[in-house]
Amino acid sequence: MTIPSPRSRKKARIEIIPLIDIVFFLLATFVMVSLSMVKMQSVPVNLPVASTSVPQDRQDYAAITIAEDGSLFFNKESVSPDQLIAKLRKFKEENLDPKIFINGDEKSYLGHAIAVLDDVRKLGISKVAIETRPKSSAAP
Template identity: 30%
Template sequence: MRLPIFDSEDEPEVSMSPLIDCVFLLLIFFLVSSMTKVKSKDIDVDLPVSEAAVKMKPDDKQAIVGLDNNGSLYWDGQPCSANFLMEQLRATSISQPDRRIRVDMDKDAPFGRFVEVMDACQFYNLSNIGIRTYDESYNKN
């Protein structure tokens, strides 16, 4: 049995198209997974409408405090107690006092709960606070 002998002109080639396909698939995967990370902190609330709101880009480094229509509290999209929220605000004031805090509040939430959250932020000297309002482009499903 004779083995085929390659001429010096016939060198094996590596096709680059499967490698390019893999790179694009990885790029798409990381883009999609990073987009869902920002959305996962949102809670299901009916946001108030504002005519004078200042539009800001979503920031994945901001802390999100949520209040639903029953007055339940959320920290970064996860349900929490008032004590846990106070601990998180205290830790934030120590480690990152300039960190932005976004309040997502249902328009039917008890106003007294909102006042408690704002009082806690003031107590811990957190002043970079924003209230999320309804935005047609961000809230469309």
């Protein structure tokens, strides 16, 4: 025989509000981390410094990198000057509004950059930017 207790027995409950808080926190964290990830399409080089450097929109673009020794890279892939023209032509066909970012080591020759810029313009690509570092982040 059971004796009834004056206190009512509480049933176990799953509290959903703290669970929702945790899910939203994880969702917000994931969104912030994914937005902060930058799509790097170029080979790391020591960029020249410019006081008028302005951040650019980096969506749907191709990066051409000129290394210190003059070697060329198209989106991290080593290419010859002839291969670069073919890749640029293909990139222009695949994109309605092609954008090209040219970045070169500050010790590379200006002639290499001018030759690349000339090749880009011969193909009719007019949205071209030369990447630099802002003066404040320059190495001493």
